[in-house]
Amino acid sequence: MHDILDDYAHSNALRETSPHLKLLLGIGCILISVSSTTPVAPLFVALTLSLAILVLAKIPGRIYSRLLLVPLSFALISAVVVAFMHGAGQPLYSMQLFGTTFSLREDGAELAILLISRTFGGMCSLFFIALTTPMIEIFATLKSLHIPESVIELSMMIYRYIFVFLDQASRIHCAQVMRLGDARARSSLTSFAMLSSVLFLRSWEQGERLIVAMDSRCYDGKLGLMEEENRAAPRQIIAVALYLIATATISVLSRDISLM
Amino acid sequence: MHIMEGFLPHPWWEIWFGLSLPVVAYGVYRMNKMIKDSRETLPLLAVAGAFVFVLSSLKLPSVTGSCSHPTGTGMGAILFGPWITSVLAVIVLVYQAVFLAHGGLTTLGANTFSMGIAGPTVGYLVYKAATKARLHLYLSVFLAATLADWATYLVTSIQLALAFPSATGTITSFEAFAAVFAITQIPLAIVEGVVTALMFKYIVALRSDVLLRMNVVTQSTIKRLKEAMS
Known part of the structure; x- marks a missing residue:
C-alpha cells in the first residue's frame, strides 16, 4: 500500500555519511538541473545520481525503478500540453481534435524534452536525499539553519504520527475490503468516508x-534532539565539490546545444 | 495536484517562493501565539498534520479510474483557519516530496501557494459565507471542500500557464492546462467534498465536542443535527 522511502534511509550504505554533505549534493544537483537550458546536464545528474543510489547506497534496483515511474505521469501529461501549446518553427506533427488543429512544433517539442529531463534530474536528486538521509538528521540540519523552533517541533511530531496513522489506515482498509466494503462505487465512497473519519477521531x-x-514528563515546548556528529571526511568534501563543479561546467558548456 | 520537481523554470519557482513565504511566516507567528495561549494546541496540530498527510497518501475511489488523492486542505481550513493551515501544508508538502515523491523542493513554493494558501483561503471563506447564509452544515462543508479543491486546481493551471505561455498568449495556455486537468480534478473535488461532508457527519455523531472546541459550529447547530439524526 505504501512505499515510504524513509525505510531505506535508515538502512542504506550511505547512512553514516555526513547529512550536511548529502543534502548539499542533492540540493546542488536540483538547482543545477532546474537552471540548465538544455537536457544534457539534467540527464547527466539523473544518470550519475541513479548510479550513486544503486551502487554507493545499495538501494535495490527493483524498488528504485518503480519509484522512477511516479513522476512520469504528471511530467508526461504536462509536457504534452506544453509541447502542443508552445512555440514556432516547422510543425512536426499535426492532428485534428474537436475541430481545431493541434500541431507539434520544433520549439514545443524541444521545451517538452527539456522539461521531462529537468524533472528527471530533479527527481533523482530528491530520491538521493530521501533514500540516504533519515528525517531526524534533516531536522538537526534545519535546526542549525535557524528555522523557527515551533515549526521543527511540529514537523517532528507530525513525522512521528504519520507512521502510527498509516498503520491504522491500512488496518481499517483491510478490514473494510474483507467485508466487501469496496464492492461498489457507492459503498467504497462510504467506506472511505468512514475510514477517514475514524482516523480523524x-x-x-x-x-x-x-x-x-x-x-507528565514536564514538556516545556522543546523536544530534545540527539544529534550524532557524522563529520564529512576531507576527501568526501572534495569529491562532492568536484562533482558539483563538473556538473555546473557541463551545464554551462552545453547551453547552446540544440537537438533539432 | 502537485507540480513535480524541476518543472517550473527560473524565475517562476523563485517568484512563487517569494509569494508564499510571507503568508507562511505570518502563519508561524499566529501559530506561536496560539501555542503560547494554550499549550495543548501543538499536539493537536501535529496529529491534524499527520492526518492530512495520511489522507493524501490514500487513493480515493475515483470515478474516472485515474489514480487520485484527496488534498485534505479544505478540512484543515475549516478547523484551523487558512493561516495555520498554510504552515501545516508546507510541512506536509515536504513530507510528500521526500516520502512519496509527489511534488518537489524547487516547486515547494508554487505547491504551497496553490494547495496551502489559495485552496484553504477559498475553503475558509466559502465555509464562513455558507454558515452566515444559514446553509445546512454538511452542505457548507461539501461546498468548502469542493471549492477549495477547484481553487487549487485553477491556481496550479495558472502557475503552469504563466511559466509556459503558448504562442498566442497566457490565456490559451491556461485553457489548455485547465482542460487537461479538469478530466480528473473536477470529479475528484466533488468526491472529496462528499467524503469531507460524510466525515463531518461521523464527527458530529461521535465527538461533537471537538468541533465545538475549535469554534467550527455552534451548540445550537449540533443540537439540531443530533435531533435530525435520532
Whole structure:
C-alpha cells in the first residue's frame, strides 16, 4: 500500500555519511538541473545520481525503478500540453481534435524534452536525499539553519504520527475490503468516508493523550534532539565539490546545444 | 495536484517562493501565539498534520479510474483557519516530496501557494459565507471542500500557464492546462467534498465536542443535527 522511502534511509550504505554533505549534493544537483537550458546536464545528474543510489547506497534496483515511474505521469501529461501549446518553427506533427488543429512544433517539442529531463534530474536528486538521509538528521540540519523552533517541533511530531496513522489506515482498509466494503462505487465512497473519519477521531484522541503524556514528563515546548556528529571526511568534501563543479561546467558548456 | 520537481523554470519557482513565504511566516507567528495561549494546541496540530498527510497518501475511489488523492486542505481550513493551515501544508508538502515523491523542493513554493494558501483561503471563506447564509452544515462543508479543491486546481493551471505561455498568449495556455486537468480534478473535488461532508457527519455523531472546541459550529447547530439524526 505504501512505499515510504524513509525505510531505506535508515538502512542504506550511505547512512553514516555526513547529512550536511548529502543534502548539499542533492540540493546542488536540483538547482543545477532546474537552471540548465538544455537536457544534457539534467540527464547527466539523473544518470550519475541513479548510479550513486544503486551502487554507493545499495538501494535495490527493483524498488528504485518503480519509484522512477511516479513522476512520469504528471511530467508526461504536462509536457504534452506544453509541447502542443508552445512555440514556432516547422510543425512536426499535426492532428485534428474537436475541430481545431493541434500541431507539434520544433520549439514545443524541444521545451517538452527539456522539461521531462529537468524533472528527471530533479527527481533523482530528491530520491538521493530521501533514500540516504533519515528525517531526524534533516531536522538537526534545519535546526542549525535557524528555522523557527515551533515549526521543527511540529514537523517532528507530525513525522512521528504519520507512521502510527498509516498503520491504522491500512488496518481499517483491510478490514473494510474483507467485508466487501469496496464492492461498489457507492459503498467504497462510504467506506472511505468512514475510514477517514475514524482516523480523524482516533488521531484527535491520540493527540489528547499525547498532551497528558508530555505534560507528565514536564514538556516545556522543546523536544530534545540527539544529534550524532557524522563529520564529512576531507576527501568526501572534495569529491562532492568536484562533482558539483563538473556538473555546473557541463551545464554551462552545453547551453547552446540544440537537438533539432 | 502537485507540480513535480524541476518543472517550473527560473524565475517562476523563485517568484512563487517569494509569494508564499510571507503568508507562511505570518502563519508561524499566529501559530506561536496560539501555542503560547494554550499549550495543548501543538499536539493537536501535529496529529491534524499527520492526518492530512495520511489522507493524501490514500487513493480515493475515483470515478474516472485515474489514480487520485484527496488534498485534505479544505478540512484543515475549516478547523484551523487558512493561516495555520498554510504552515501545516508546507510541512506536509515536504513530507510528500521526500516520502512519496509527489511534488518537489524547487516547486515547494508554487505547491504551497496553490494547495496551502489559495485552496484553504477559498475553503475558509466559502465555509464562513455558507454558515452566515444559514446553509445546512454538511452542505457548507461539501461546498468548502469542493471549492477549495477547484481553487487549487485553477491556481496550479495558472502557475503552469504563466511559466509556459503558448504562442498566442497566457490565456490559451491556461485553457489548455485547465482542460487537461479538469478530466480528473473536477470529479475528484466533488468526491472529496462528499467524503469531507460524510466525515463531518461521523464527527458530529461521535465527538461533537471537538468541533465545538475549535469554534467550527455552534451548540445550537449540533443540537439540531443530533435531533435530525435520532
